[in-house]
Amino acid sequence: MDNMTIEQAIQNNINVKQQILKDVALLNKVEQSIALIVNALQNGNKILFCGNGGSAADAQHLAAELSGRFYFDRPPLAAEALHCNTSYLTAVANDYGYEEVFARIVKGIGKKGDVLIGLSTSGNSQNIIKALKQAKQQEMKVIAFTGATGGEMKALADILLNAPSTDTPRIQEAHITIGHIICEQVEKQIFGAK
Numbered sequence: 001m002d003n004m005t006i007e008q009a010i011q012n013n014i015n016v017k018q019q020i021l022k023d024v025a026l027l028n029k030v031e032q033s034i035a036l037i038v039n040a041l042q043n044g045n046k047i048l049f050c051g052n053g054g055s056a057a058d059a060q061h062l063a064a065e066l067s068g069r070f071y072f073d074r075p076p077l078a079a080e081a082l083h084c085n086t087s088y089l090t091a092v093a094n095d096y097g098y099e100e101v102f103a104r105i106v107k108g109i110g111k112k113g114d115v116l117i118g119l120s121t122s123g124n125s126q127n128i129i130k131a132l133k134q135a136k137q138q139e140m141k142v143i144a145f146t147g148a149t150g151g152e153m154k155a156l157a158d159i160l161l162n163a164p165s166t167d168t169p170r171i172q173e174a175h176i177t178i179g180h181i182i183c184e185q186v187e188k189q190i191f192g193a194k
Contacts, residue, residue, distance in 0.1 A: 012167065016174050019164040026161070030178055033143050033159050034185045040115045040141065041190060046078035048110065050102040050131050051119035054172050055145075056083045058179065059119050065183040074191045082106070082131075102131035112139040120144075121171040123151020123162070132156040145178070147171040 066079035144157035163174035
């Protein structure tokens with residue numbers, strides 16, 4: 001095994017995190033995301049997540065942190081990853097096309113004041129873009145987790161959380177770090193620090 005490759009991957013991860021730490025504008029957008037999510041949940045709304053592949057895993061992971069628990073026992077929060085119903089996903093992909101799988105469920109269950117969090121390292125996943133457009137039509141708020149450029153999702157997001165990288169694994173690692181910070185702070189602000 002090549003230790004330089006292992007060490008370089010770890011160093012690249014650290015470099016991205018250091019860039020985030022120094023990016024005041026991005027840190028402010030993380031704070032705005034926390035406030036938006038707290039406000040939505042306190043007003044009886046829900047948080048919906050969508051992503052593909054590794055970003056789907058991250059979407060499910062973060063939804064579980066909110067709906068289950070993060071640091072301490074507390075009531076569940078209304079959060080759901082939209083890809084978890086495989087019968088729905090495969091039926092809609094078959095009948096309407098894969099680009100419609102998230103937009104259709106957003107149309108069905110999304111309400112004004114809900115928050116849709118879309119994750120795409122490129123910012124250009126068409127099924128996520130269609131879901132964000134649908135959410136905007138329904139007066140939902142949109143948070144986009146992307147890579148450095150934001151892609152097409154940049155124009156649709158109320159808040160753009162664009163990890164400062166173009167390397168998919170490093171972007172996904174940054175998304176989980178930012179997502180964990182959001183989940184921790186949402187939990188603390190709603191239920192009080194334990």
